[in-house]
Amino acid sequence: MAGASGPARRIGVLLGTRPEAIKLAPVVLALRDAAGFEPVVVSTGQHADLVAPVLAAFGIDPDGEGVHDLALMRPGQELSDLAGRATTAVGRAIADLGLAAVVVQGDTTTSLAGALAGFYRGVPVVHVEAGLRTGDRRAPWPEEANRRMITQVADLHCAPTERAAGALLAEGVAPQSVITTGNTVVDALLAILARSTGYTGPDAALLQRLEDADRRLLLVTAHRRESWGTGLEGIAHGVAAAATAHPELEVVVPLHPNPRVREALVPVLAGRPRVHLIEALDYPDFARLLRRADLVLTDSGGIQEEACTLGRPTLVARTVTERPEGTEAGGLRLVGTSPLRIAAEIARLLRDPAAYEALVCRSSPFGDGAAATRIVIALDDLMRPVEDRPLSLVP
Numbered sequence: 001m002a003g004a005s006g007p008a009r010r011i012g013v014l015l016g017t018r019p020e021a022i023k024l025a026p027v028v029l030a031l032r033d034a035a036g037f038e039p040v041v042v043s044t045g046q047h048a049d050l051v052a053p054v055l056a057a058f059g060i061d062p063d064g065e066g067v068h069d070l071a072l073m074r075p076g077q078e079l080s081d082l083a084g085r086a087t088t089a090v091g092r093a094i095a096d097l098g099l100a101a102v103v104v105q106g107d108t109t110t111s112l113a114g115a116l117a118g119f120y121r122g123v124p125v126v127h128v129e130a131g132l133r134t135g136d137r138r139a140p141w142p143e144e145a146n147r148r149m150i151t152q153v154a155d156l157h158c159a160p161t162e163r164a165a166g167a168l169l170a171e172g173v174a175p176q177s178v179i180t181t182g183n184t185v186v187d188a189l190l191a192i193l194a195r196s197t198g199y200t201g202p203d204a205a206l207l208q209r210l211e212d213a214d215r216r217l218l219l220v221t222a223h224r225r226e227s228w229g230t231g232l233e234g235i236a237h238g239v240a241a242a243a244t245a246h247p248e249l250e251v252v253v254p255l256h257p258n259p260r261v262r263e264a265l266v267p268v269l270a271g272r273p274r275v276h277l278i279e280a281l282d283y284p285d286f287a288r289l290l291r292r293a294d295l296v297l298t299d300s301g302g303i304q305e306e307a308c309t310l311g312r313p314t315l316v317a318r319t320v321t322e323r324p325e326g327t328e329a330g331g332l333r334l335v336g337t338s339p340l341r342i343a344a345e346i347a348r349l350l351r352d353p354a355a356y357e358a359l360v361c362r363s364s365p366f367g368d369g370a371a372a373t374r375i376v377i378a379l380d381d382l383m384r385p386v387e388d389r390p391l392s393l394v395p
Contacts, residue, residue, distance in 0.1 A: 008038040012099035016046030016110030019302045024105050025058035026187035026372035034376050041067040042093050044086050044110045053282045079109050086113035094121045105129055107147035119153035130157035131164030132322035139320050141226045156382050158375050161325050181374040182367025185305050190369045192287045199285050203278045211292045216249045219293040221300050223256035231337040232264035235317050238342025240268055243275050246350055251275045295349050305366040313359035315345050331361030
């Protein structure tokens with residue numbers, strides 16, 4: 001790679017949420033292994049308590065010299081407050097840490113702020129998981145708008161699939177700045193499962209018992225902002241109805257830390273037989289549980305990718321998805337947040353073996369586990385002098 005004989009270029013890898021930490025950890029490790037780069041993790045602290053264990057699981061010391069926590073979270077803050085303070089703080093970090101480029105992932109407030117800060121500071125912005133679209137800027141909210149705005153200031157667009165790359169090209173993004181890499185979540189998932197040795201943490205005994213039991217297991221995650229209130233309550237009532245109707249079913253619900261999520265889920269589900277409300281799991285435990293699950297109900301984007309990769313039949317508690325590759329591959333079905341629809345779809349999967357087998361991804365549309373390596377190669381090409389770049393990256 002270029003730059004191997006010169007001083008290492010410091011690359012800021014910006015994250016704030018647990019999903020960002022999962023999807024960017026492989027990029028940090030790939031930068032570590034590449035000659036001429038020094039990765040610097042910059043965290044906004046958006047999910048402070050959840051990010052540190054993820055980094056540690058991948059061998060990244062959350063308290064090490066290469067990790068800088070901006071500690072920007074405040075109780076009850078508005079997204080606009082976080083976006084403003086994060087843009088300012090990341091801009092200062094770029095200058096203070098001497099960052100030569102900024103890598104952002106996905107569509108969070110952290111990502112948007114980091115992309116703006118990099119643009120304002122005049123350093124290249126690399127967008128990992130670029131090009132996802134639903135076509136509705138309010139679904140998911142605010143993620144769809146965030147990722148569209150990041151596209152406008154990014155210098156390198158790392159699309160996870162050919163469809164995502166095509167969406168960028170259709171919007172007029174320069175073809176030479178778009179590369180299809182696969183999704184780094186597949187890198188992360190395969191790496192973690194390859195070295196999984198057993199459950200840890202306070203719920204280890206419960207999870208091991210459920211893994212060993214000859215019973216059907218439903219894994220549920222729900223947190224989306226556009227579903228706060230009636231949407232999340234609908235998910236909870238659908239799950240409750242399914243658990244009551246199917247005594248052979250065990251349900252595990254790792255709870256998101258946001259109080260608005262808990263206010264909707266806990267009153268409906270707490271105390272129900274065979275419904276296990278637990279705290280958010282460390283990523284190795286979650287990956288292992290996902291592999292064990294017989295079916296999944298989720299509104300998460302990343303879990304759609306992970307479940308499809310593992311061949312877990314998945315009901316998506318949303319009306320749209322920016323990951324249609326999973327539905328086309330056969331492993332995802334949109335069910336919304338209606339309790340009646342959710343309960344009916346769970347019942348169909350439990351009672352009809354043919355319907356269950358039909359809802360399994362027939363391919364691996366989200367990647368092969370080498371996305372991070374492709375991203376680092378493309379970043380290295382981007383940072384060469386213009387006359388030395390491949391034609392695909394010459395503006």
